[in-house]
Amino acid sequence: MSPIPGLQTVGLLGGGVIGGGWAARFLLNGVDVKMYDPDPEAPRKVAEVMANARRALTKLVMPALPPEGTLTFVATPEEAATDVDFVQESAPERLELKQSLLRRASAVAPPHVVFGSSTSGLLPTQMQEGMTHPERLVVGHPFNPVYLMPLVETCGGDATTEATEDRAVEVYTALGMHPLRLSKEIDGFVADRLMEALWREALWLVNDGIATAEEIDDAIRFGPGLRWSFMGTMLIYRIAGGEAGMRHFMAQFGPALKWPWTKLMDVPELTDELLDLLVAQSDAQAGPATIRELEALRDDCLISVIQGLRAADYGAGRVLDAYEKVLFDRASQTSVEPDLSGPLRLHEVTVPTEWVDYNGHMNDSRYMQLSSEGGDRFLRFIGMDAAYLASGRSFFTVESHVNYLAQAKAGDHLYVTVQLISHDDKRLRLFTEMRRADDDSLVATAEHMMLHVDTTLDKAAPADPAILATLATIAEHHTTLERPAQAGRAIGQGR
Amino acid sequence: MSPIPGLQTVGLLGGGVIGGGWAARFLLNGVDVKMYDPDPEAPRKVAEVMANARRALTKLVMPALPPEGTLTFVATPEEAATDVDFVQESAPERLELKQSLLRRASAVAPPHVVFGSSTSGLLPTQMQEGMTHPERLVVGHPFNPVYLMPLVETCGGDATTEATEDRAVEVYTALGMHPLRLSKEIDGFVADRLMEALWREALWLVNDGIATAEEIDDAIRFGPGLRWSFMGTMLIYRIAGGEAGMRHFMAQFGPALKWPWTKLMDVPELTDELLDLLVAQSDAQAGPATIRELEALRDDCLISVIQGLRAADYGAGRVLDAYEKVLFDRASQTSVEPDLSGPLRLHEVTVPTEWVDYNGHMNDSRYMQLSSEGGDRFLRFIGMDAAYLASGRSFFTVESHVNYLAQAKAGDHLYVTVQLISHDDKRLRLFTEMRRADDDSLVATAEHMMLHVDTTLDKAAPADPAILATLATIAEHHTTLERPAQAGRAIGQGR
Numbered sequence: 001m002s003p004i005p006g007l008q009t010v011g012l013l014g015g016g017v018i019g020g021g022w023a024a025r026f027l028l029n030g031v032d033v034k035m036y037d038p039d040p041e042a043p044r045k046v047a048e049v050m051a052n053a054r055r056a057l058t059k060l061v062m063p064a065l066p067p068e069g070t071l072t073f074v075a076t077p078e079e080a081a082t083d084v085d086f087v088q089e090s091a092p093e094r095l096e097l098k099q100s101l102l103r104r105a106s107a108v109a110p111p112h113v114v115f116g117s118s119t120s121g122l123l124p125t126q127m128q129e130g131m132t133h134p135e136r137l138v139v140g141h142p143f144n145p146v147y148l149m150p151l152v153e154t155c156g157g158d159a160t161t162e163a164t165e166d167r168a169v170e171v172y173t174a175l176g177m178h179p180l181r182l183s184k185e186i187d188g189f190v191a192d193r194l195m196e197a198l199w200r201e202a203l204w205l206v207n208d209g210i211a212t213a214e215e216i217d218d219a220i221r222f223g224p225g226l227r228w229s230f231m232g233t234m235l236i237y238r239i240a241g242g243e244a245g246m247r248h249f250m251a252q253f254g255p256a257l258k259w260p261w262t263k264l265m266d267v268p269e270l271t272d273e274l275l276d277l278l279v280a281q282s283d284a285q286a287g288p289a290t291i292r293e294l295e296a297l298r299d300d301c302l303i304s305v306i307q308g309l310r311a312a313d314y315g316a317g318r319v320l321d322a323y324e325k326v327l328f329d330r331a332s333q334t335s336v337e338p339d340l341s342g343p344l345r346l347h348e349v350t351v352p353t354e355w356v357d358y359n360g361h362m363n364d365s366r367y368m369q370l371s372s373e374g375g376d377r378f379l380r381f382i383g384m385d386a387a388y389l390a391s392g393r394s395f396f397t398v399e400s401h402v403n404y405l406a407q408a409k410a411g412d413h414l415y416v417t418v419q420l421i422s423h424d425d426k427r428l429r430l431f432t433e434m435r436r437a438d439d440d441s442l443v444a445t446a447e448h449m450m451l452h453v454d455t456t457l458d459k460a461a462p463a464d465p466a467i468l469a470t471l472a473t474i475a476e477h478h479t480t481l482e483r484p485a486q487a488g489r490a491i492g493q494g495r
Numbered sequence: 496m497s498p499i500p501g502l503q504t505v506g507l508l509g510g511g512v513i514g515g516g517w518a519a520r521f522l523l524n525g526v527d528v529k530m531y532d533p534d535p536e537a538p539r540k541v542a543e544v545m546a547n548a549r550r551a552l553t554k555l556v557m558p559a560l561p562p563e564g565t566l567t568f569v570a571t572p573e574e575a576a577t578d579v580d581f582v583q584e585s586a587p588e589r590l591e592l593k594q595s596l597l598r599r600a601s602a603v604a605p606p607h608v609v610f611g612s613s614t615s616g617l618l619p620t621q622m623q624e625g626m627t628h629p630e631r632l633v634v635g636h637p638f639n640p641v642y643l644m645p646l647v648e649t650c651g652g653d654a655t656t657e658a659t660e661d662r663a664v665e666v667y668t669a670l671g672m673h674p675l676r677l678s679k680e681i682d683g684f685v686a687d688r689l690m691e692a693l694w695r696e697a698l699w700l701v702n703d704g705i706a707t708a709e710e711i712d713d714a715i716r717f718g719p720g721l722r723w724s725f726m727g728t729m730l731i732y733r734i735a736g737g738e739a740g741m742r743h744f745m746a747q748f749g750p751a752l753k754w755p756w757t758k759l760m761d762v763p764e765l766t767d768e769l770l771d772l773l774v775a776q777s778d779a780q781a782g783p784a785t786i787r788e789l790e791a792l793r794d795d796c797l798i799s800v801i802q803g804l805r806a807a808d809y810g811a812g813r814v815l816d817a818y819e820k821v822l823f824d825r826a827s828q829t830s831v832e833p834d835l836s837g838p839l840r841l842h843e844v845t846v847p848t849e850w851v852d853y854n855g856h857m858n859d860s861r862y863m864q865l866s867s868e869g870g871d872r873f874l875r876f877i878g879m880d881a882a883y884l885a886s887g888r889s890f891f892t893v894e895s896h897v898n899y900l901a902q903a904k905a906g907d908h909l910y911v912t913v914q915l916i917s918h919d920d921k922r923l924r925l926f927t928e929m930r931r932a933d934d935d936s937l938v939a940t941a942e943h944m945m946l947h948v949d950t951t952l953d954k955a956a957p958a959d960p961a962i963l964a965t966l967a968t969i970a971e972h973h974t975t976l977e978r979p980a981q982a983g984r985a986i987g988q989g990r
Contacts, residue, residue, distance in 0.1 A: 003825040004825075017735075017737065052790060052791070052794060055791075055794075055845075056794040056795075056797075056798060058845060059795075059798050059845065060798045060801065060802065060815065061815070061818065061819050061822060065822065066822075066825060121751075121754070121756055143718045143719065144734075144735060145790070145793070145794060145797070148794060148797045148798065148801070149717075149718060149721065149722075149797070150717045150718075150721075150801075150811050150814045150815075151713075151714065151717035151718030153714065174821070176814070176815070176818030176821075176822075177814070178713075178717045178811070178814045180710060180713050180714055180717065182705075182706065182710070183706075184704065184705050184706075186705050187754065187755050187756055188754075188755075188756035188757070189714075190700060190705065190706045190710065190711060190714040191714040191715070191718045191719055192756060193696055193700065193756055193757050194693050194696055194697060194711070194714065194715060194719070194757075195719050195728065196696075196751065196756040196757045197692045197693050197695065197696035197757040197759050198689050198692050198693045198728060199728055199732075200692065200752065200757065200759055200761075200762050200763075201688055201689055201691075201692035202689060202728055202729065203752075203762070203763050203765075203769070203773075204763050205685060205688065206769065206772060206773055206776065207763040207769050207772075208681075209679065210677070210679050210681050210685065211677065211678075211685045212776045212779075212780075213729040213730075213773065213776035213777050213779075213780050214729070214776065214779065214780040215675060215677070215685060216685060216689070216727055216728070216729055217726065217727025217728065217729045217730050217780065218646075218673075218675050218727065219646065219648065219675055219684075219685040219686040219689065219727070220686070220689060220723050220727035220728065221723060221724060221725050221726060221727050222644075222645045222646035222673045222675065223638045223644060223645075223646030223648075223686045224638065224686055224689070224690050224723075225720065225723030225724050225725075225727065226644065226645075226724050227644075228715050228716060228719075228720030228723050228724065229716060229720050229721050229723065229724035229800055229804070229810070229811070230716050230720075230804055230807070230809055230810040230811070230812075231712065231716060231810070232711055232712025232713065232714070232715040232716050232720065233690065233693060233694055233697055233711070233712065233715065234697065234708040234709070234711055234712045235708075235712050237694075239639075240512075240639060242512070256616075256691065257695065257698075259616070259682065259683075260682050260683075261616055261682055261683035261687060261688055261691040262683070262688050262689075262691045262692040262695065262759075263761055263763075264692050264695055264757075264759035264761050265761055266695075266758055266759050266760055266761060267695050267698070267699075268695075268698050268699050268702040268758075270698075274698070274701065274702050277701060277702075278698075278701055278708065281701065281707045281708035281709065282708050284707075284708075284709065285707075285708050285709040285712065295547060295640070296547070296550075297807075297809065298640070299547060299550075299551040299640060299643060300551075300554075300807045300809075301804060301807045301809050301810065302551075302640070302643045302644070303551060303554050303555045303643065303807075304803035304804055304806045304807040304812070305724055305800050305803050305804065306555065306643070306645075306803075307555065307803060308799035308800050308801075308802055308803025308804075309724070309725055309796060309799055309800065309803075311799050312725070312792075312795045312796045312798075312799040314725055314792065314795075314796050315724070315725040315726070315796065316645050316673070316724070316725070317725075317799070319645045319671065319672070319673045320555065320556070320645075320671070323556065323671035324556050326669070326671075327556060327560065327561075327671075330498040330499075330561065350553045350554065350556070352554060352555075358884060358889075359884075359889050359891065359950070361891075363864075363867065364863065364867050364892040364895060364943075365860055365861075365863040365864035365866075365867045366860075368859065368860040368863035368864075368895070368897075369858075369860035369863075369864075372858065372859050372860045389853060389854075394853075394854050396854065396856075396899070396902075397859040397899055398898070398899050399896075399897065399898050399899065399984070399986050400859060400863070400895075400896070400897045400899075400986075401894075401895070401896045401897075401985070401986050402863075402894065402895045402896075403893070403894050404891070404892055404893050404894065404895075407891075410554070411550075411553070411554060413553075421987075422987075429986065429987065447986045448859075448986075449986050449987070455854070487986075487987075488985045488986055488987045488988075489894070489985060490896070490983045490984060490985035490988070491894050491895075491896050491924065491942045491943075491944050491982075491983055492916075492917075492924065492944070492982075492983045493983075493985070
């Protein structure tokens, strides 16, 4: 039973990378799929896409996905269009082939069943020729991987009705996609035309020996590509124009259209009419947002994207990671001889936006992360380095306790102090305090019990004598300190 | 005292958006800046960029930034180049202007001081004409906003030495940027040429009435732009070619170069030589990664970027947010009557790779996150929804305790159960168990004390009667259950 009303079963014509991606989108949303593909390898290929998609889509979304729909392979396009609520065609890009499939399938499907076509560039007016009820054919052009990419361009042909496009938009939206309704049909639609222009210039750069494939990609992903993941070229250029907006930008950079900044010199003439049109559309797009608001939005999105890529350990995220390591190192190099007369101040951070939850404060698990990072710094401080870990020894946390005393917000500057409560040759008990840097006020405390482990045997084992000696030195001082009020607390215990 | 060795003070020529961005990069990394700009408004403009940059860069990086450098405005280009370790020129894009500034400044700077130029498209060979020691001029072309964007294209002219470029790369890297060293000079370098090609096609689309500025941007940011934030067009097309790689992709899509998929028809001829070159470069770029590994990497980056944009509440992140709301709604509509006879199974996840730390297991703070997410599901279950939060009421966690019993690895499928230990009208005590889905084995437990809060007064207050009634129903069952061994434990207590 599909959780999407009116979308129980769909018919798919073609099971390649794109057709398989559609199968995944529908199945993982609980919709049954009838798939036609004459390729005997199609079931294997679709299964491979499904495996990728299952992993990726469950990772992308927080809620549990509904029970998967059922995938059935059928022997003819007619069967794929029988007893289904929607049909999506993803055959190779040959007009005659697509026309033949659509003709056969539409001959059996009742008139209300809408047909979407995944074509990257063929015109819907040509594809709908010869169909039974041609008015129900609409382009629904997705992007690879279909199970993750939100964009689907919709575009009707001469015979297509608005109701057809409405229905396609409804179906794609229910799958979690973002339909972009184009008002005019054109070869390649919009996104592929933009990609093709960039690609043609990239080929010139390779051809002329200016840059390699890798350099071209780096010029994109460390630069303009980061911005294009949330704002297109039009809004980015508007922001570049500053307070005077698009007209000012065009006054500055319009002349560049005559310059050899690409080999693609077939440019439109920059008439007053084109300029007025562009300015009006840019104003409409920006709406009431001021340039300062647009700048802040751009910066926040860049931060989110780069921090997201740090989690993926790739591209601009790796640049950030390396930079942070350098900043941590620089901070530690400038530090003086450690002062053991009090808890050790070993870690500080500025609270990033993604640490904040629906309450508007730093999420509780992030206090644990912060304290745990303080604990890691302590372990490094007593001599646990990469070589020590590689020798098969480490400390594992076995128990933690956190008290949340005040709220931290995004942008707050916090630091962590670590106090050694007790230790023996296998155990280490640490107490941390998280404080605001501006007034030293206490935000949270945590306590951790750690066990020294032989990681090759996965068993508790004594720590290295050098580490134990350092711990003894710290303990000499720290055991004379007052015991923190929250140390050894249990939940449910009175205050 | 700058924390970057050999980079105490820099001279900046030009304080517009780009020059101001450079000032921010240097100052926030603890480097002193001498700025020359004849515009009397320059101090105000630079201060505005600095305010944006301070907010953004501290938000981007986790470590604390060093104490800010000192900004001094000077009256001549000569003063900006006196007693400095590096000079960056960011004047308007007029060759004579740049030449004049570089000539004057280089006449006073000692020969070892390297000059970077921010030009977007002028050739370094022309700019270095007339300089004292022209061999120390190199292009260092950044992207807006300079304080966040990693890319800086470096490019030498005929007279530039390799040592000059080495030094510029060293300086830019120390600022957290990603220098891309170009081997040949060309108008517009690489990134601007690619942007210009895409821009020219976008202008045609507006000119011909095919798409508006907003539609063009949507076609980018919900589609190819998402991928371009971590992989360029070359690697993306290689993946599209499947196991057979770039040669297969070109066999399929090479002919498209002759099609009117853009109005920019000045295309390079696809000779065997160009094809071989492209294939060899693409192979070198991909290295030993298989197509499956590249697909997984692409998917993980897409997930990170889209989830990052959800945190920024913009673009593709908003599409995800809307989709998740629909999934949660669908799940709540189809859910059966909850079974209160045992702890409630409310949450499950597959452990993502970024949850794993240097020990090769899920990091301790992630158990807290998982348990906390289970607690959130419980709160939603008893009726705390967006409307409740908007009414100024919420539950805040005040104390947590975690016991780590076994290790989870990336890819492990875990679920969370929640047991209500006790409650009154303001307090809620929950116990969670995290178990492996395949064998129900216990991985960790946690306990949370929560307080119901009037968020407008930031004070404890009784929960809504409807919520208290639901809690009473759950308590009827859960208080008859055995009390978990770890409930109420304190650190340091024997087992």
